Amino acid sequence: MSAVNTAPSSAPILALSGxxxxxxxxxxxxxxxxxxxxxxxxxxxxxxxxxxxxxxxxLGGYLDPTTGEVTCDGQSVRFVNSDAAEDKGIVMIHQExxxxxxxxxxxxxxxxxxxxxGWRLDHKAMRSRTADLLTRLQCRVDPxxxxxRISVPDKQMVEIAKALSRDLRVLIMDEPTAVLTERxxxxxxxxxxxxxxxxxxxxxxxxxxxxxxxxxxxxxxxRDGTMVKSxxxxxxxxxxxxxxMVGRDLSDLYPAKPVAGPDTVLEVENLSVPGVVSGANLVLxxxxxxxxxxxxxxxxxxxxxxxxxxxxxxxxVRLLGHDLPAGLVQAAVExxxxxxxxxxxxxxxxxxxxxxxxxxxxxxxxxxxxxxxxKAEEAALDKAISDFAIRAPQRSxxxxxxxxxxxxxxxxxxxxxxxxxxVIIDEPTRGIDIGTKQQIYALIADLAEQGRSVxxxxxxxxxxxxxxxxxxxxxxxxxxxxxxxxxxxxxxIVRLAMGLGEHQEEAVA
Amino acid sequence: xxxxxxVKTQSQGRRLDLxxxxxxxxxxxxxxxxxxxxxxxxxxxxxxxxxxxxxxIGIIAVGMTFVITAGGLDLSVGSMAAFVAGLMILVMxxxxxxxxxxxxxxxxxxxxxxxxxxxxxxxxxxLITKVGIEAFIVTLGTMGIYRSLITWLADGGTLSLxxxxxxxxRPVYYGGIMGISWPIIAFVVIAILxxxxxxxxxxxRHCAAIGSNERVARYSSIAVLKVRLATYVLLGxxxxxxxVMYVPRLGSASASTGLLWELEAIAAVIIGGTLxxxxxxRIWGTVVGVLILxxxxxxxxxxxxxxxxxxxAIQGVxxxxxxxxxxxxxxxx
Ligand SMILES: Nc1ncnc2c1ncn2[C@@H]1O[C@H](COP(=O)(O)OP(=O)(O)OP(=O)(O)O)[C@@H](O)[C@H]1O
Ligand SMILES: [Mg+2]
Numbered sequence: 001m002s003a004v005n006t007a008p009s010s011a012p013i014l015a016l017s018g019x020x021x022x023x024x025x026x027x028x029x030x031x032x033x034x035x036x037x038x039x040x041x042x043x044x045x046x047x048x049x050x051x052x053x054x055x056x057x058x059l060g061g062y063l064d065p066t067t068g069e070v071t072c073d074g075q076s077v078r079f080v081n082s083d084a085a086e087d088k089g090i091v092m093i094h095q096e097x098x099x100x101x102x103x104x105x106x107x108x109x110x111x112x113x114x115x116x117x118g119w120r121l122d123h124k125a126m127r128s129r130t131a132d133l134l135t136r137l138q139c140r141v142d143p144x145x146x147x148x149r150i151s152v153p154d155k156q157m158v159e160i161a162k163a164l165s166r167d168l169r170v171l172i173m174d175e176p177t178a179v180l181t182e183r184x185x186x187x188x189x190x191x192x193x194x195x196x197x198x199x200x201x202x203x204x205x206x207x208x209x210x211x212x213x214x215x216x217x218x219x220x221x222x223r224d225g226t227m228v229k230s231x232x233x234x235x236x237x238x239x240x241x242x243x244x245m246v247g248r249d250l251s252d253l254y255p256a257k258p259v260a261g262p263d264t265v266l267e268v269e270n271l272s273v274p275g276v277v278s279g280a281n282l283v284l285x286x287x288x289x290x291x292x293x294x295x296x297x298x299x300x301x302x303x304x305x306x307x308x309x310x311x312x313x314x315x316x317v318r319l320l321g322h323d324l325p326a327g328l329v330q331a332a333v334e335x336x337x338x339x340x341x342x343x344x345x346x347x348x349x350x351x352x353x354x355x356x357x358x359x360x361x362x363x364x365x366x367x368x369x370x371x372x373x374x375k376a377e378e379a380a381l382d383k384a385i386s387d388f389a390i391r392a393p394q395r396s397x398x399x400x401x402x403x404x405x406x407x408x409x410x411x412x413x414x415x416x417x418x419x420x421x422x423v424i425i426d427e428p429t430r431g432i433d434i435g436t437k438q439q440i441y442a443l444i445a446d447l448a449e450q451g452r453s454v455x456x457x458x459x460x461x462x463x464x465x466x467x468x469x470x471x472x473x474x475x476x477x478x479x480x481x482x483x484x485x486x487x488x489x490x491x492x493i494v495r496l497a498m499g500l501g502e503h504q505e506e507a508v509a
Numbered sequence: 510x511x512x513x514x515x516v517k518t519q520s521q522g523r524r525l526d527l528x529x530x531x532x533x534x535x536x537x538x539x540x541x542x543x544x545x546x547x548x549x550x551x552x553x554x555x556x557x558x559x560x561x562x563x564x565x566i567g568i569i570a571v572g573m574t575f576v577i578t579a580g581g582l583d584l585s586v587g588s589m590a591a592f593v594a595g596l597m598i599l600v601m602x603x604x605x606x607x608x609x610x611x612x613x614x615x616x617x618x619x620x621x622x623x624x625x626x627x628x629x630x631x632x633x634x635x636l637i638t639k640v641g642i643e644a645f646i647v648t649l650g651t652m653g654i655y656r657s658l659i660t661w662l663a664d665g666g667t668l669s670l671x672x673x674x675x676x677x678x679r680p681v682y683y684g685g686i687m688g689i690s691w692p693i694i695a696f697v698v699i700a701i702l703x704x705x706x707x708x709x710x711x712x713x714r715h716c717a718a719i720g721s722n723e724r725v726a727r728y729s730s731i732a733v734l735k736v737r738l739a740t741y742v743l744l745g746x747x748x749x750x751x752x753v754m755y756v757p758r759l760g761s762a763s764a765s766t767g768l769l770w771e772l773e774a775i776a777a778v779i780i781g782g783t784l785x786x787x788x789x790x791r792i793w794g795t796v797v798g799v800l801i802l803x804x805x806x807x808x809x810x811x812x813x814x815x816x817x818x819x820x821x822a823i824q825g826v827x828x829x830x831x832x833x834x835x836x837x838x839x840x841x842x
Contacts, residue, residue: 310728329730339728347728350721352788361718362729364711371709414729 011074013038013201014059014090014170019068021054023401026393028054029225031068036170036201041192043212043233044205046222046245047433048405049391052205053095053174055222059203060092060172061085083112089169093159093176095404095431096345101148106130108147109162133161138187152179152343153296160188171195173204175404177211178431179342181296181459189215207405207433208460209238221245246435253438254466258448260288265453266337266422268307271315276302277477280315284422284453289444291468292457293493299477300457301342304424308332308339319422333362336421340411342430342457344404348411351400355392356381358399359414366418384413389439404431412440416447423447424455429463441467461490475499531834532781532797535827539804547811555807557690561682563803564692565590568751570774570795571703572744576644577778578707578790579740580720581637584648586748587770588655589629593752594762595659597622598668610673618678622756623749629655630745634738652771660764667763675760682757692754699747703792713790716740720787776824777802780831801827 012035021029029051036042036059044052057063058070061079069076072088079085082092099108106123109130115122130143139157141150147158156179163171171192177185192202192215206212212219213233221229221244229236229244243249268282277299284290292300306313309324309332317324319335332339341347349358360367360377367373367380384390388409392402399407408431416423428444429437444454444467458464464471471483473496480496483489543550569586576583601618608614629651636647662668670678685691707713715736718726727733756762779785780801781794805824809817 329727330732333730341728346722347724350718350725350788352721353717357714357718361714361726361731364714371705372711372714 010037010039012036012071013073015071016055016058016065017069017071019055019058019065019070021051021058021063022066023393027066027225028393029058029065032222032225032227034059034220034227034230036203038169038201039196039199040217041196041202041204041215043216043219044203044222045207045209045212045219045241046205047224047435048409048431049393049403050222050245050433051225052222053403056092056172056174056203056205059170060090062092086166089167090172091163091166091168091170092172093163093174095174095178097155097159099147099155099158102146104144104146105134105141105150105158106143108158109133109143109165111162113166129165130161133164134158136164137161137191151296153181153184156180157184160191164191168195168200170201170203173202175205175207175431177206177208178404179427182461183295185211207429207431207437209241209434212241213238223247242434245433248435253434253441255442255445257467257469258287258289258445260448260469261286261451265320266307267316267318269316269318271303271306271313271317273299273302273306273311273313275477277306277313280474280479282307282472282479284455286453287448287451288470289448289454289456289468291464291471291488292455292474293461293464293471294474294480294497296459298474298497300474301426302477303474304339304426304455304457308337308424310339333418333420336418338415338418338420338423340415340423340425340428342426344407344411344430349399349407349414352398354396355385355390355399355402355410358410359384359417362414363418380417384410384417388413388443389436405433405436408432409436409440412443420452422453422455424457426457427459428456429458429460461493464488464493465490473497529782532794532801532831535780535831536797536801536804539801539808543804543808543811546808546814550808550811553688555811557688557693559800559803559807560696561690561692563799564696565751565755566770566773566777566803567696567796567799568699568747568754569744569770570777570799571699571792572740572747573774574703574707574778574781574783574790574792574795575713575716575740576744577775577783577785578713578720578787579716579737580723580787581644581737581740582648582775583633583644583741583744584771585629585633585652585655586744586774587767587772588652588659589626589745589748589767590752590755590770591659591762591764591766591768592655592662593622593625593629593749594756594766595662595668596625597752597756598670598760598762599662601674602671605671605674610671610677612677614674615678618756619753622752623746626745626747626749626752627742628745629748630742631738633745634741637741638734638738656764659762659766663763665764667761669761670756675757678757678760680757682754695750695754699750700792700796703795707790707792712736712739717788717790720784721789773802776828780828782831785832798831 015035017033019029019032020027032055044055046052058065061082061084071077100111106127110126115125127143134141134143137157137160139154141154147155156176176188180188195202216233219231219233219236219241220227223245263286264283265286266284268280271280272278280303294300302311305311307317309327309329313326319337322335324335325331345351356377359381364372367376390409391406399410429440432440447454456467465488468488471488471493473480473493475497476499480499483492549555573583597618600621601614604614604617633648633651636642637644681691683690715731718731719733719736723733777798778795780798781791783790783794802824806820809815809820
């Protein structure tokens with residue numbers, strides 16, 4: 001389904017002219033001009049920290065511009081808050097979820113706009129409307145489930161359902177597809193195209209240039225807070241987009257695949273997590289990059305967390321010949337195994353603390369005996385900032401104010417600080433720009449080169465195929481099969497992930 | 510296109526500063542008011558009196574800061590103090606019968622108070638971490654239990670140390686070096702140690718991490734339950750220590766000993782800028798909070814301007830104001 005690239009010539013519904021925005025003394029956006037038209041799908045792209053989220057928040061009424069103006073339907077507006085924007089039909093879905101974790105899905109969807117019957121809340125109507133919306137999104141979450149019990153991609157679907165439940169004129173989505181699998185992305189795109197047909201203006205950002213090329217009408221590139229390019233998607237190639245974002249040409253995205261050594265470092269035997277994983281076996285060699293593929297909900301994260309001691313489990317995990325006790329993270333870390341969570345905000349970083357505190361948190365005992373050695377911490381942060389190219393406008397800022405991609409880089413730095421022998425990385429490049437992706441891929445290859453072993457869990461097919469020399473695919477809590485060398489290809493992975501078991505024999509044979 | 514609306518957002522830095530120095534400004538203001546209202550305010554006797562009396566709450570509040578920073582709460586400290594004091598007095602009286610009025614009796618009494626405090630903290634902590642009951646519920650329960658136990662021990666009346674024993678133990682509260690009494694010295698030392706532990710050790714950092722986001726802490730391989738438990742045990746130990754300083758003051762304990770101490774300690778912690786929901790704590794702030802609360806009482810006592818009966822009302826206003834100040838910066842757009 002190629003995008004209908006007829007540039008809509010109608011008047012912009014929402015526009016920025018000469019907008020700047022500063023946080024404290026630092027100017028993040030420098031005079032941005034931008035226009036969004038009804039019936040167009042507009043992509044905003046740029047590196048991590050370029051100012052995409054900031055631009056979107058200004059459009060969505062969450063932030064005020066420092067100077068410049070926002071116009072809606074040709075009228076200069078100043079939204080008092082996001083509700084004022086929503087009254088005009090402008091709805092924004094944030095990069096980080098905005099859900100009340102302790103409330104049920106339907107309560108979240110109608111939060112602040114509860115349906116009433118007389119003076120009482122109409123629970124039944126809200127529940128059934130939510131169920132309808134979720135069905136439309138082919139999301140199988142129970143509307144009565146608490147949000148803190150559902151998976152990360154399901155949360156994204158709930159956010160989308162929440163947006164769809166309103167009268168929309170403008171839908172702004174900040175990296176909605178970062179946490180979705182390809183199948184879920186397709187569902188989202190269908191909905192987006194339906195909205196476009198209804199004349200809704202859609203602005204969205206993504207680091208997946210392929211999907212932008214496919215579904216968007218227009219793309220605008222932001223670099224370091226300045227608009228550097230805006231063109232119909234038909235007139236620009238993915239390479240040109242990447243080059244405009246990064247300001248240089250990008251050569252090969254994936255490094256050469258490392259060759260695994262002969263000795264085994266990690267052995268997982270008959271591992272089960274009640275209800276989510278059953279009878280998983282896994283072997284990891286020194287210097288190997290092993291991929292774990294599968295649909296969301298297949299039990300990949302649960303398997304990884306069980307190995308890392310973050311979940312109760314049955315079965316054995318042997319690291320470098322020693323059995324790791326179940327449910328004890330400290331023991332796993334001590335033994336040289338580190339796990340990078342997919343839930344950056346909920347389990348990865350302390351958003352209201354600084355970079356330094358976050359970086360050294362798992363390894364404080366290595367920084368000074370009784371008193372923490374601040375100098376050593378600062379030095380470690382210096383190194384992390386340069387090794388991982390973390391872009392923080394201010395060193396002392398809250399981690400929550402870092403751009404999403406830079407948070408991910410900090411999380412990587414934090415996980416690798418203990419210099420682990422085995423690293424399990426759950427979604428390594430979620431929300432990371434293409435230039436940095438290349439750096440992270442190189443880093444993973446580097447780790448393997450140095451004799452460490454890496455397990456990469458990814459929902460991005462190209463990433464699995466590009467990085468891993470061996471891929472294990474999970475389906476329904478079980479390991480559905482294993483692919484090696486030339487077998488590692490999209491078709492084979494998808495078949496296994498869908499549970500088409502006959503390919504297991506084929507793969508093993 | 511009408512006029513462009515230029516909005517100047519205030520720099521965050523200045524607001525943060527206000528949060529930091531807010532409690533100090535309030536303390537200075539109180540001191541100035543006190544000086545203006547009563548010339549005796551700054552006298553050696555008055556200052557010593559205020560500081561020595563605030564030492565008990567202060568020592569407990571230091572421990573409370575750790576508990577709250579790690580996202581917990583302890584409502585039982587007041588009754589715990591009363592119970593430990595009663596126990597200490599009973600045992601010391603019994604020991605005096607066999608060992609006479611001697612120093613070892615005092616030392617045993619002190620050891621008992623500290624151990625009893627640790628055990629009480631351990632009970633709270635284990636119920637909260639191992640059994641997994643909410644801190645509020647657990648400590649509400651133990652608060653009732655200890656209060657009832659001291660009432661029962663004292664048979665509804667007062668437990669008193671023997672007269673001679675009291676004379677021997679007295680200097681621990683009334684004595685001192687270079688004109689500074691022991692409770693003040695103890696408070697200062699514990700506050701400094703607390704500040705160092707909170708700011709410069711892994712334990713303090715871990716408390717803040719747990720209070721800020723327990724899941725992140727767990728994923729960062731912090732032994733969350735152990736650290737939590739440790740905060741309650743530390744608080745129990747400090748309650749025991751406060752009792753060691755308190756008993757020589759009156760030499761007795763009754764059902765009304767330590768009444769509302771828990772609320773004063775929690776209030777001091779919050780006034781000092783520690784977040785009630787956890788994640789950030791500062792000991793020096795707590796010290797300032799304790800001083801603010803006791804100065805309010807002292808000033809009201811020294812002047813007949815406002816009735817001392819309004820002490821609670823004024824303290825209440827200060828607590829609410831402190832929290833409002835903390836909130837301000839959250840509304841940044
Ligand atoms: N409240 C804030 N205080 C200070 N700096 C901020 C704040 N919000 C954003 N920034 C900074 O502004 C810059 C732009 O951030 P923004 O979130 O818009 O980036 P982005 O383009 O969305 O990046 P990403 O792809 O990583 O999500 C970043 O350097 C970020 O650290
Ligand atoms: Mg962003």
